Amino acid sequence: MAAAPVPIQSSWAVVQDHRRVFQDLVYLYPVISRRSRGLSIGVNLNPDKRCNFDCVYCEVDRRTPGRATQVNLDQLREELVWLVNHARDGTLATQPKFCEVPELTRQIRDIAFSGDGEPTMVPHFDACVETVVAVKRELGLDDTKLVLITDCAGLDKGSVRRGLELMDRHHGEFWCKLDAGTEPYFRAVNRSFVRLDRILRNILETARVRPVILQSLFFRMRGEAMSAAELEAYCERLREIVAAGGRIQAVHAYTIARPTPEAWATRLERGELEAMAGVIRSRTGLPVEVFD
Numbered sequence: 001m002a003a004a005p006v007p008i009q010s011s012w013a014v015v016q017d018h019r020r021v022f023q024d025l026v027y028l029y030p031v032i033s034r035r036s037r038g039l040s041i042g043v044n045l046n047p048d049k050r051c052n053f054d055c056v057y058c059e060v061d062r063r064t065p066g067r068a069t070q071v072n073l074d075q076l077r078e079e080l081v082w083l084v085n086h087a088r089d090g091t092l093a094t095q096p097k098f099c100e101v102p103e104l105t106r107q108i109r110d111i112a113f114s115g116d117g118e119p120t121m122v123p124h125f126d127a128c129v130e131t132v133v134a135v136k137r138e139l140g141l142d143d144t145k146l147v148l149i150t151d152c153a154g155l156d157k158g159s160v161r162r163g164l165e166l167m168d169r170h171h172g173e174f175w176c177k178l179d180a181g182t183e184p185y186f187r188a189v190n191r192s193f194v195r196l197d198r199i200l201r202n203i204l205e206t207a208r209v210r211p212v213i214l215q216s217l218f219f220r221m222r223g224e225a226m227s228a229a230e231l232e233a234y235c236e237r238l239r240e241i242v243a244a245g246g247r248i249q250a251v252h253a254y255t256i257a258r259p260t261p262e263a264w265a266t267r268l269e270r271g272e273l274e275a276m277a278g279v280i281r282s283r284t285g286l287p288v289e290v291f292d
């Protein structure tokens with residue numbers, strides 16, 4: 001029987017430390033994640049730091065160059081095997097980064113496509129999923145989830161759809177970013193050339209096939225939290241997705257946890273986030289979890 005998950009404290013240094021660099025690895029990085037409830041192995045499909053969003057709260061340091069310009073699947077595979085074996089044999093537990101929680105490093109709760117940009121921007125997303133699935137099968141990680149953390153702009157691409165279908169067969173979980181309810185607020189926060197209606201359409205089409213988790217970051221922009229009208233519009237977008245047949249498993253409401261390049265983008269207090277979560281619950285009937 002699997003051990004009950006240990007409550008992850010956001011104050012732990014290892015939780016604060018979400019650097020996507022570990023030793024000499026180019027594509028893989030281990031983190032203790034609150035939302036994964038333990039050890040998550042991140043697969044950075046954007047070592048070039050490319051993203052089709054430019055979120056005002058993004059923590060990726062784009063002033064320094066990336067470590068690779070494309071994804072080498074042979075190397076990704078080798079790094080994943082190495083990291084899984086090091087987690088299992090206890091070597092990871094001896095690393096200074098994990099000294100607060102060595103026991104959490106032995107159980108790999110998920111392998112997450114994430115990283116320094118948008119994972120669905122790679123031209124061969126399906127091949128990346130195939131590579132990870134092959135390692136998962138080879139190393140007997142049958143119960144380990146495969147997570148995609150996405151801004152949703154590329155969910156309508158053919159190779160991405162094929163990748164999602166493969167993930168469906170291997171405990172796939174889909175964490176879809178949605179921070180806004182209107183186009184102007186979306187432009188102000190996510191600063192993307194992709195339109196909000198395309199993001200919403202992609203979320204709906206994805207959620208019609210399998211349930212998704214919405215990841216929504218709420219924060220203070222130049223001192224102002226999201227307005228009541230914007231929050232109402234956001235709730236209306238969620239209701240529209242559900243009414244059109246999309247399955248939203250849960251909403252994860254969170255806020256800025258680490259310093260951002262834009263000093264005017266600041267975090268909300270726990271109470272403010274809880275209050276927003278309460279509004280979302282009452283307006284949509286959806287489960288909302290708060291991560292501050």
Ligand code: SF4
Binds near residue numbers: 055058117
């Ligand atoms: S989608 Fe993620 S990686 Fe891209 S800009 Fe936003 S926070 Fe950064």
